[in-house]
C-alpha cells in the first residue's frame with residue numbers, strides 16, 4: 001500500500017485545489033496537493049515537505065481528517081488528509097497543471113476529483129457546515 005499525505009489548504013475562507021499534470025497517472029484530475037511518504041517520515045512531516053516542493057509555500061497543519069484507502073490498480077493508495085492553513089510565500093506550480101481557490105461548498109463537489117479524494121471532499125464539506 002502506498003501512503004500519500006494531502007493538504008486542504010485554507011486561506012481567506014477558500015481552499016486550494018490542484019489539477020494533476022497531464023503526463024502523470026490520473027492526469028488532469030483534481031486533487032489536494034501532496035505526495036508519497038518517504039521512508040521514516042511521518043504523514044505530517046511529509047505534507048510540509050511536499051507542499052514546499054510542489055507549491056513553494058509554507059503551511060501549518062490544523063487538524064487531520066480520516067485517511068481513506070482506495071484500490072488504484074495495481075496498487076492501493078492510503079490517502080492521509082490534513083486541514084492546513086496557508087502561512088506564507090507566493091505559489092509556484094512546480095508539479096501541477098492548474099490551481100484554484102474554491103469556496104468550501106457545492107463548487108468543491110463539482111471538480112473531476114481523483115477517486116481517493118471524493119470521501120475527503122465529503123468529510124471536509126461536512127465539517128465546514130458543522
Ligand SMILES: Nc1nc2c([nH]c(=O)n2[C@H]2C[C@H](O)[C@@H](COP(=O)(O)OP(=O)(O)OP(=O)(O)O)O2)c(=O)[nH]1
Pocket residue numbers: 004005006024025026030031032033034035036037077079114115116117
Ligand atoms: N498528491 C495526491 N495524490 C493523490 C491524491 N489522490 C490520489 O488518488 N492520489 C494518488 C495519485 C498518485 O498515484 C499518488 C501520489 O502520487 P504523486 O505523484 O502525487 O506523489 P509524489 O509527488 O510523491 O510522486 P512522485 O512524482 O515523486 O512519484 O496518489 C491527492 O489528493 N493528492
